[in-house]
Structure formats: structure tokens, C-alpha cells
Amino acid sequence: MIELVxxxxxxxxxxxxxxxxxxxxxxxxxxxPVVARQADCQTCFLCEAWCPVDALFVAPERxxxxxxxxxxxxxxxxxxxxxxxxxxxxxxxxxxxxxxxxLRHEPGDRPGxxxx
Amino acid sequence: MSDVLEIETDVLVAGGGPAGTWxxxxxxxxxxxxxxxxxxWCGASGATAAAGTGVWYVEPDPQAREEAMAxxxxxxxxxxxxxxxxxxxxETYAGMNExxxxxxxxxxxxxxxxxIRRGVQGPEYMRRMRMLVRRAGVRILDHSxxxxxxxxxxxxxxxAAGQRRQAGGDYRIRAGxxxxxxxxxxxxxxxxxxxxxxxxxxxxxxxxxxxLSGMEFxxxxxxxxxxxxxxxxxxxxxxxFYRADGTVLEGAGSTRGRSVIARTLLxxxxxxxxxxxxxxxxxxxxxxxxxxxxxxxxAGIDPFTDRFPITLLAEGTVRGTGGIAxxxxxxxxxxxxxxxxxDVATREYICGGxxxxxxxxxxxxxxxxxxxxxxxxxxxxxxxxxxxxAVPAGGAxxxxxxxxxxxxxxxxxxxxxxxxxxxxxxxxHGDRLAPALETLHGLWREARAGLADADPWxxxxxAAMTAVARWMYTAALARDESRGMHKREDRPGSDPTWxxxxxxxxxxxxxxxxxxxxxxx
Ligand SMILES: Cc1cc2nc3c(=O)[nH]c(=O)nc-3n(C[C@H](O)[C@H](O)[C@H](O)COP(=O)(O)OP(=O)(O)OC[C@H]3O[C@@H](n4cnc5c(N)ncnc54)[C@H](O)[C@@H]3O)c2cc1C
Ligand code: SF4
Ligand code: SF4
Numbered sequence: 001m002i003e004l005v006x007x008x009x010x011x012x013x014x015x016x017x018x019x020x021x022x023x024x025x026x027x028x029x030x031x032x033p034v035v036a037r038q039a040d041c042q043t044c045f046l047c048e049a050w051c052p053v054d055a056l057f058v059a060p061e062r063x064x065x066x067x068x069x070x071x072x073x074x075x076x077x078x079x080x081x082x083x084x085x086x087x088x089x090x091x092x093x094x095x096x097x098x099x100x101x102x103l104r105h106e107p108g109d110r111p112g113x114x115x116x
Numbered sequence: 117m118s119d120v121l122e123i124e125t126d127v128l129v130a131g132g133g134p135a136g137t138w139x140x141x142x143x144x145x146x147x148x149x150x151x152x153x154x155x156x157w158c159g160a161s162g163a164t165a166a167a168g169t170g171v172w173y174v175e176p177d178p179q180a181r182e183e184a185m186a187x188x189x190x191x192x193x194x195x196x197x198x199x200x201x202x203x204x205x206x207e208t209y210a211g212m213n214e215x216x217x218x219x220x221x222x223x224x225x226x227x228x229x230x231x232i233r234r235g236v237q238g239p240e241y242m243r244r245m246r247m248l249v250r251r252a253g254v255r256i257l258d259h260s261x262x263x264x265x266x267x268x269x270x271x272x273x274x275x276a277a278g279q280r281r282q283a284g285g286d287y288r289i290r291a292g293x294x295x296x297x298x299x300x301x302x303x304x305x306x307x308x309x310x311x312x313x314x315x316x317x318x319x320x321x322x323x324x325x326x327x328l329s330g331m332e333f334x335x336x337x338x339x340x341x342x343x344x345x346x347x348x349x350x351x352x353x354x355x356x357f358y359r360a361d362g363t364v365l366e367g368a369g370s371t372r373g374r375s376v377i378a379r380t381l382l383x384x385x386x387x388x389x390x391x392x393x394x395x396x397x398x399x400x401x402x403x404x405x406x407x408x409x410x411x412x413x414x415a416g417i418d419p420f421t422d423r424f425p426i427t428l429l430a431e432g433t434v435r436g437t438g439g440i441a442x443x444x445x446x447x448x449x450x451x452x453x454x455x456x457x458x459d460v461a462t463r464e465y466i467c468g469g470x471x472x473x474x475x476x477x478x479x480x481x482x483x484x485x486x487x488x489x490x491x492x493x494x495x496x497x498x499x500x501x502x503x504x505x506a507v508p509a510g511g512a513x514x515x516x517x518x519x520x521x522x523x524x525x526x527x528x529x530x531x532x533x534x535x536x537x538x539x540x541x542x543x544x545h546g547d548r549l550a551p552a553l554e555t556l557h558g559l560w561r562e563a564r565a566g567l568a569d570a571d572p573w574x575x576x577x578x579a580a581m582t583a584v585a586r587w588m589y590t591a592a593l594a595r596d597e598s599r600g601m602h603k604r605e606d607r608p609g610s611d612p613t614w615x616x617x618x619x620x621x622x623x624x625x626x627x628x629x630x631x632x633x634x635x636x637x
Contacts, residue, residue, distance in 0.1 A: 017282075018157055018258065019157045019159070019160040020156075020157070020160070021155075021156030021157055021160050021161035021162070021165070021309075021311070021312050022156060022311050022312065023156070023259055023281055023282065040311070042166075042306075042308075042309065042310070042311035042312075042345065043306070043308075043344070043345035044160075044165070044166035044308060044309045044311075044345070045166065045407060045410060046160045046165060046166060046239060049239050050160065058410075059414065060341075060343065060344045060345075060346070060410055060411040060412075060414045060415055061343045061344065061415075062306045062343065062344060062345050063343075077413075077414060080413070081406065081407065081410060084402075084406035084407075084409075085237065085239060085240070085406055085407075087239075093222040093240060094237060094240070094403070094406060095221065095222045095223070095224070095236070095237045095240040095241075096222040096223075096224055096225075097224055097403045098168065098224055098235065098237050098403055098404050098405075099224045099232065099400060099403060099404060100168075100235075100350075100351075100400055100401060100403070100404025100405060101354075101393070101396070101397040101400040101401055101404065103350050103351075103353050
């Protein structure tokens with residue numbers, strides 16, 4: 001679930017307010033979006049991918065964390081998904097290198113495309 | 117009365133995932149004026165945007181095509197159709213090639229410098245589809261769920277109405293043709309990217325008289341780390357599965373052995389470890405699906421050396437195959453003016469009773485979207501009077517028949533209680549399905565009577581999930597055998613007299629009927 005909007009990093013571009021498919025954010029009075037409907041978050045990580053300054057953190061848990069994360073302790077985790085898919089100036093798009101391993105089949109499977 | 121945004125257009129596309137964006141693009145290419153409405157944000161919404169997806173992209177070599185078509189026929193219970201498969205292979209091949217040029221998608225390159233076009237990364241794919249659609253002049257309304265269809269005096273679809281969640285107010289769009297591309301229904305199970313896929317389009321279509329097919333094949337379940345949303349079963353082909361005490365769970369596997377996992381999860385935890393992946397595979401997995409590792413890296417798990425608890429999340433018709441029945445590869449439905457594409461339409465024509473994913477779905481979204489977009493544009497040209505009287509067709513969740521009941525959230529939880537448990541939906545048995553269906557009928561009556569929500573879209577989602585669940589179990593009880601992904605413990609094995617499709621439809625009184633295998637390609 002979305003757990004953090006970093007007020008230090010956020011430049012108030014409202015990108016996350018736009019792209020979040022489940023409309024989790026509201027525009028904040030000071031320009032920093034607020035997580036207004038966390039229960040609607042689908043843990044898709046897409047706001048992280050779209051934030052231009054790595055100001056968002058989505059925890060992998062489908063349920064809210066008992067306590068919000070400590071921004072200082074997150075360190076390099078902020079922006080790590082955007083980096084992994086190669087979004088951002090000067091990066092190689094992750095799509096360019098997205099070749100997964102051949103997928104193993106189980107005994108008894110017919111040959112064919114992988115079962116995703 | 118709130119503000120209503122009134123728009124007139126040739127083609128209205130509802131849903132901005134792959135199916136909706138291909139539909140909008142093809143309709144605009146054909147010269148139509150197009151409006152696309154999305155419940156979320158076209159470009160980040162839907163099951164593809166959050167995932168990485170394989171595409172059924174096969175070189176036009178007769179032997180490769182033959183193998184591709186044969187590979188899933190048995191799994192699908194021989195309910196697929198070669199003519200449709202061939203047309204999907206053609207359309208997908210052409211579409212992906214065009215996407216490479218027109219969308220400038222950065223496909224990976226093989227040792228000979230040739231692009232590998234058999235897969236796309238969701239965020240990149242959908243970002244570029246949004247760009248293409250906008251460049252083609254399509255008007256996009258984001259955060260604007262369709263709530264209901266509008267029909268004329270003859271019952272033809274002439275537009276739709278919906279809500280603008282961020283802008284406020286409602287919209288009412290008159291169109292020469294409407295393409296539904298609202299995705300499947302995953303019952304808000306938590307599976308990656310599927311929260312928006314709640315069956316809204318399916319309900320809207322049934323309300324104007326369209327029927328469905330293949331709804332018994334709607335019980336896809338995918339493996340995810342227990343705490344997370346990342347349903348990526350493919351990589352678990354490298355896994356071994358364990359009990360909590362560290363002993364191997366015999367018979368468990370990511371494909372055929374998935375039911376063993378489901379059965380075990382009913383009473384105890386199941387753990388996985390990707391111990392069959394060597395260094396090369398590990399590296400390739402990270403490149404192939406970066407989001408697969410978010411669930412591990414951020415929870416301090418090394419999936420290759422640590423055993424971690426897993427779960428199975430329902431993906432309903434998203435990686436099932438049932439949906440709105442089509443009349444032909446124009447993706448037209450029973451109702452004039454109404455077209456359907458992607459997961460909201462049945463995929464039986466190319467998958468039969470099984471998909472589980474693996475590139476057919478992406479190919480179907482691209483192909484059916486393209487066909488629907490072109491056909492809708494052509495139909496719109498034949499509709500002269502765009503202003504004839506229209507009535508809204510929506511009922512449950514929108515127009516209470518009396519009284520205020522439970523909230524939408526409560527109703528969703530009650531539907532989930534009937535459709536998520538493995539021993540109800542995955543490991544099916546007539547004795548368990550029948551009472552579950554009774555409960556769902558009761559919930560439908562409550563949805564009809566009225567929900568306690570001020571937000572129409574939430575009430576509509578709850579009503580749609582209830583409706584889809586009823587069609588699913590009505591069909592599952594009717595198909596008196598096991599076939600494809602529909603496995604009945606009380607009816608093991610396939611029965612040759614059931615080698616045909618099953619239609620389902622109806623709102624207050626769901627019905628089923630046998631349907632022939634042949635549908636005009
Ligand atoms: C984790 C995961 C991995 C997958 N991997 C693969 C794979 O490798 N290969 C493959 O072929 N398939 C795969 N699939 C399946 C594939 O993602 C779907 O088949 C595909 O996304 C269907 O496209 P669609 O456009 O029909 O629906 P979606 O992509 O789900 O899009 C539906 C759109 O409709 C919008 N919408 C919903 N309701 C409304 C409404 N009321 N009004 C307006 N808009 C609405 C949504 O916001 C969304 O934008 C995977 C699915 C999942 C969940
Ligand atoms: S993770 Fe997805 S659903 Fe959650 S806030 Fe971010 S974009 Fe929205
Ligand atoms: S996308 Fe990032 S920078 Fe922009 S408003 Fe959201 S958090 Fe702030």
C-alpha cells in the first residue's frame with residue numbers, strides 16, 4: 001500500500017494525483033498530495049514509477065503497515081522501481097532489456113507458450 | 117442535480133487498457149470522432165499497466181502457427197476455434213509490428229539485431245498507447261467511470277452516462293456506437309492491477325440485453341507472496357513448495373499442481389523457494405519482471421534462498437475466459453450499436469475454457485480491440501440521427517427500488533466471501549456452489565433494493581461484482597462436468613455431450629442455454 005509522500009522531495013506536480021488508477025490522492029493545501037483513501041490503494045506501484053522525483057513509497061504489503069515507514073531509513077528504496085524500469089532522464093528503458101528466462105514446464109505439460 | 121457534461125461523438129470507448137486503447141486508435145484511424153472514458157487513468161489503469169505481459173506474437177510461418185494454435189487446445193477443453201485463432205495471430209502480428217514503428221516501443225533485441233516482440237512491459241506499453249491515442253485526436257476523460265448505457269426506443273445503444281470522480285458531476289455521452297472495454301472482474305481480490313476490474317461493463321451490457329458465454333471458466337487463481345499483490349505465477353515454475361516444517365509439499369506445482377497448493381492452503385501455510393533458478397535465470401528474471409522483486413526486496417526476502425509463505429489470489433475473468441458473447445469478429449453483440457473487446461468479452465473463441473495468461477490475453481485485447489474499433493466506426497457512419505430520445509438502462513446500484521441497505525464495501529465483502537474461498541470457487545463441488553449461489557441471489561436483491569452509498573460508482577461496482585458472481589456460479593452449476601479451468605469434484609472428467617459452449621444471461625432470473633461451437637469469424 002501507498003505509505004509515504006515525501007514532503008521534502010515532492011515538487012507538487014500532481015502527477016500521482018492524475019495517474020493513480022484508484023484515485024487515492026487528494027491535492028494537498030501546500031501542494032504536497034495527501035493519501036486520502038489508502039483503503040482504495042491496489043499496491044500497483046505505478047505512482048512510484050511516474051513520480052519524477054522519487055517522492056513516493058509503496059510498501060509491498062496489501063494491508064496498511066501498523067506504523068508508517070521512516071523516510072530516513074528507506075534510503076535507496078525511494079525511486080528503486082523507477083530505476084529498475086529505466087524511467088527517468090539518461091536511463092536505458094527497462095523494456096529494452098526485459099527478456100525473462102525460458103519458463104520451465106512441469107512434467108505432463110504440452111510444449112507451448114509459458115503459462116503465466 | 118449535479119453538473120452534467122454533455123458530449124456528442126461517433127464512437128465512445130469505455131475502458132482505457134490495451135483493448136480500449138486499440139479500439140480508440142483503430143476507430144480514430146478510420147476517421148471517427150472518438151471519446152474514451154476510463155474509471156482510472158488511461159495509461160496506468162487495468163491489469164496490463166501494472167504487469168509485464170507476454171504477447172501471442174507468432175511469425176507467419178505455417179509450422180510455427182500450427183504449433184501455436186495446437187498448444188492450448190487440450191487445456192481449453194477443445195472449445196476454441198481455429199478460424200478465430202488464425203485471425204488473432206494475424207492481427208496481433210500486424211499490430212505489434214505497427215506498435216514497434218508507430219509507438220517506437222523499445223523492444224529488446226536478439227543477437228542478430230532483430231527486435232523480440234513477444235512481450236511488453238506494462239507501464240511502458242500503456243504509457244505509449246495513451247500517447248498514440250491522444251496523438252490520433254481521441255478525447256480522454258480519466259477518472260470517469262461509465263455507470264450505464266443509454267438506449268433508444270428500439271433498444272439500440274446510443275450512448276452512456278457516468279460519473280467524473282475528480283472533476284465532479286456526471287457525463288452523458290451520445291455516440292453512434294459504444295465499445296465496452298472495461299476489463300474482466302477479479303472481485304477486488306488484491307491481484308496486481310485489477311482493483312478497477314469489477315465487471316461494470318458486463319452488468320451494463322446485460323442490462324441492455326446482451327448475453328454472456330464461458331462464465332463457468334472464470335476461476336483463475338494466481339500465486340503471490342502471502343503479504344503482497346504481485347501475482348506472477350510464471351516464475352514459480354522455478355519453485356519448490358514446502359510445508360511450514362520445511363518438508364516438500366508433494367504434487368505441488370505452479371501449473372498442474374496449483375490445486376494441491378489450494379487444498380493445502382485451506383488448513384495450513386504453504387511456502388515457496390525459487391530453488392531451480394541458477395545465476396543466469398536469476399539475472400534474467402530481474403530484467404524480465406522488475407516488479408516481481410518489489411515484494412521480496414522490500415520485505416527483506418531472498419526468493420532464491422529463503423522459503424516464503426505464498427497465497428493464491430483470485431483473478432476471476434481477468435485470467436479466466438468468460439465474458440460478453442460476440443456475434444462475429446467485428447466484436448458486435450446482441451445489441452445494435454454495442455461492441456465488446458478484451459477481457460470484458462469472452463475469450464473462449466481463442467482459448468476455450470482455459471487461459472491462465474500466457475500471451476493469449478494480450479493478443480486478444482489487441483485484436484478484439486482493433487476489430488471493435490473499426491466496426492464501431494463503420495456502424496457510427498450509418499447512424500444519422502444522434503439526438504433521438506434515449507433512456508438510461510441502469511438498474512441495480514443506481515436506481516434503488518426501495519429502502520437503504522448495506523454499504524457497497526460491505527456488499528463487496530459479502531460477495532468475496534462467496535467467490536474467493538478456494539473450496540468454493542477453485543475446488544468446485546455442486547453441494548457447495550448451490551448454497552453460495554443462493555446467498556448471491558440474496559445480495560442481488562439487496563443491490564436492487566438500494567445501497568447506503570452516496571457515491572454511485574461504488575454502488576455500481578458492488579452490484580456488478582454481485583451480478584458477475586451469479587452468472588459465474590449459475591454457469592458452473594449448469595456445466596455438469598469438468599472442462600478447462602472449470603473442475604467439479606463431484607463431476608470429474610469431461611463428458612463428450614458437453615463439448616459445446618454455454619450461454620448465460622438475465623438479471624433477476626439468470627438463465628443458461630447450450631450454444632454451438634461455431635461463431636462467424
Ligand atoms: C498480474 C497479471 C499478469 C498478466 N500477465 C499476462 C501475460 O503475461 N500475458 C497475457 O496475455 N495476459 C496477461 N494478463 C492478462 C491481461 O493483463 C489482460 O487480459 C488484459 O489486461 C486485458 O486488457 P483489457 O483492456 O481488456 O482490460 P484491463 O487492462 O484490465 O483494462 C480495463 C480498463 O477499463 C477501465 N474500466 C473498468 N471499469 C470501467 C468503467 N466502469 N468505466 C470506464 N472504464 C472502466 C479500467 O480502469 C481499465 O483501464 C495478466 C494479468 C494479470 C493480473
Ligand atoms: S500503488 Fe497504485 S493504487 Fe496505490 S497509490 Fe500508487 S498508483 Fe495508486
Ligand atoms: S508525482 Fe511526486 S512530485 Fe509530483 S505531486 Fe506526486 S509525489 Fe509530488
